[in-house]
Amino acid sequence: MKVKDMIKENNTLREQLTPFNRSYLEDMILAVRASRIDPLRGEELLLDAAKLLLKEQRKGKNAKQVFGENPHDYFKEIIDSVPGRPVRSKWNYYLMIPCAALTCLFGILAIGGLFFQWTDDSPGMFGQISLFTLLAVGVGSIILIELIMKWMSSLSESDAPSAKPFDIKSLGIYIGIAVAAVFIGMFLDRLFPVITISPWVSLILCIIGGLGLKFIFFKK
Structure with a gap:
């Protein structure tokens, strides 16, 4: 079966x-x-x-x-x-997440850029990207996945399901962190250089990333 x-x-x-x-x-x-x-x-x-x-x-x-x-x-x-997983598999895991995130990012840039280039003869905002954005997507994707995994692992902590009280303090802390991260990101984004990138280059990078995911991280 x-x-x-x-x-x-x-x-x-x-x-x-x-x-x-x-x-x-x-x-x-x-x-x-x-x-x-x-x-x-x-x-x-x-x-x-x-x-x-x-x-x-x-x-x-x-x-x-x-x-x-x-x-x-x-x-x-x-x-x-069961023997522990080799260290290499952990490295593969943490390399796979940003690789997948950046592949999706270049895919969005390619689709948006080609659409605007077809309609307005210019890729517009999809024809450039900040170096900070690349770093933020790569590192942020790992942090996001780790937070999601921790949240999922905490869903069944007790023997029977029970309703948890609404924690307004924790919600306020999370919102404050999110707002601070947005403002810090806007500030740092101005300090990093902006790269002009053709939608076709973004498409090629997306395809390379997809092939890398298939043949490196998802190979049988």
């Missing part, structure tokens, strides 16, 4: 669980999928766990009675036995 088919079957089984058992199983899923276990082996383990939990649920048991108090402990021994 393929990974996609096992995920689909697992989702079907989860719909038959009680809210508490479903939340517990989703914590197990997060732990396994975030680990170094091979995706195929990981989905096999999760599918077996879902089947076992559904079977025991029909007998009146809950997830803690089946797997223990902590959903992360059930597969801990298996997860810990």
Whole structure:
């Protein structure tokens, strides 16, 4: 069975669980999928766990009675036995993110520039780019992805879902940081040189970036 088919079957089984058992199983899923276990082996383990939990649920048991108090402990021994990822794979990960972001950026410049060049005989704002923008997109993409990953990993911290109170202080801090980053970026943008770039050059860079992603980072 393929990974996609096992995920689909697992989702079907989860719909038959009680809210508490479903939340517990989703914590197990997060732990396994975030680990170094091979995706195929990981989905096999999760599918077996879902089947076992559904079977025991029909007998009146809950997830803690089946797997223990902590959903992360059930597969801990298996997860810990998997060798750590080589350092090179981490470098590939942090190189892939800015490469993908810059490829998208050059794609936007190419599409916008060619459109305006076709209509107005000039690429307009899509025919130039600041060196600061290139640096900001490259570094900012890594920071953004890391923040998203941390946010996703914190979605199921408890055994059962619970509504969290609205934190106006944290919201104010995030807004303040965002506003400060925008103003700092506007100031720094004036200090860095602006590069004139043809839409066709942007298109070539986008294609090169796409090929690099395919044959370097996504090669089998």
